Amino acid sequence: MDPSINAANLATPSASLSPWALFVHAALVVKLVMIGLVCASIWVWAVIFDKYFTLRKVKRQADEFEDLFWSGGSLDELYENIGVKPTHPMAAVFSAGMGEWRRSARINGIEMSSEGVKQRIDRAMSITITREMERLERWVTFLATVGPVAPFIGLFGTVWGIMHAFASIAQSNNTSLAVVAPGISEALFATALGLLTAIPAVVAYNFVNNKLNLFAERLEGFAAEFSAILSRQSEAKENQE
Template sequence: MDHAVDAANLGVAAAGDLSLWGLFMQASLVVKLVMIGLIVCSVWVWAIVFDKIVTLRRINQQATTFEDKFWSGGSLDDLYEAEGAKPAHPLAAVFGAAMGEWRRSARIPGVDLLRGGVQERVDRAMSITITREMERLERWMIFLATIGPVAPFIGLFGTVWGIMHSFSSIAAMHNTNLSVVAPGISEALFATAIGLVTAIPAVIAYNVISNSLSHFQDRMEGFGTEFAAILSRQSEERA
């Protein structure tokens, strides 16, 4: 009888510490590992989000500055030497790839720049560069896409495990008092809460960042189309 009373008293004492830290410390080892894993994933999600936001803002500003120089009417050769030869941002890389291919073709004796082969090589150079730059910009996006749907289930696993552990404790103590059940249930539900806190920002960030990346890809492709038309007109003027 004394053992049952002591167990109930312990349950009451534990129930008093329902702070976040208390819930973590009272959780079983498996639930703790789940919580730690989800917290690490959450920190990594926010690190990726911050990096992508800063990167997208920077490359859009650089692209705007570059387009201003491009459409200012200056020499394309001078612009290539200044920014295209050693590009520091994606749009300059697209320009550099196309301009470099066109200049190499122009230096070959007897090559007709109006031929479709030259234009195809220029288009292919820009297409490959756009693909490469987008792959670099989309790095770690698969992590956001994975954590979004998976994190709630990881948290749910921790919840199920915690509830099973609580029921085992109840059976061992032969006491169904709420003060005994509440701490274990709270610890278990805390794992699901962490899973949701990790998943929701990941899903929102993935959708927003993916949309921004898609817009930037369209911007590069539009610039490539316009630049290809300019090179075609210059070829006709030289002919």
């Protein structure tokens, strides 16, 4: 077999170093790595957009609800209008606390200001906060996983591609740059895809995680204030009686 023919065949991909050409001429294992990284990158961006718009929405809904809550209106009326079927996390926390407070009020012989009632109200709101945050945190773990793992997957594709390139060089008995460059470029393209997948995932995870922590603190603060309001109202009713 003429070595020059093999060298020419191997040098053909160098005519085009576009992403598609690098993918087409890559080894099968490297292609699978590239496809996996592209799919992961698409999913990462889908999660990023979903969390961005979701967090904006729940923040706006929380602002609107707090405006109603602190407007001085009746809590019972607010509960009937919003709390019965809550549509966002803060309304769900309010519904849990108000619902437990109403159930306790219907139990004969129980003082509304008793420690047991306070604990049940706090527990109901705490459980609701945990449930709502778990719903908001869905797929955030995916970002945390892809961030550190994607570069290593890309590196695996690179190592495999370089091994394949060296095997082709050995078969051609030609070490010219025209022979080496295409195979090395295909291999390094896998690393580039790994970094392009990992960097947005890491940045998005840090951003989303920070926003979620702040929102969780906001819900906990609201729950504490609401619990104090219910406690004061219970004590006022008992003093009147």
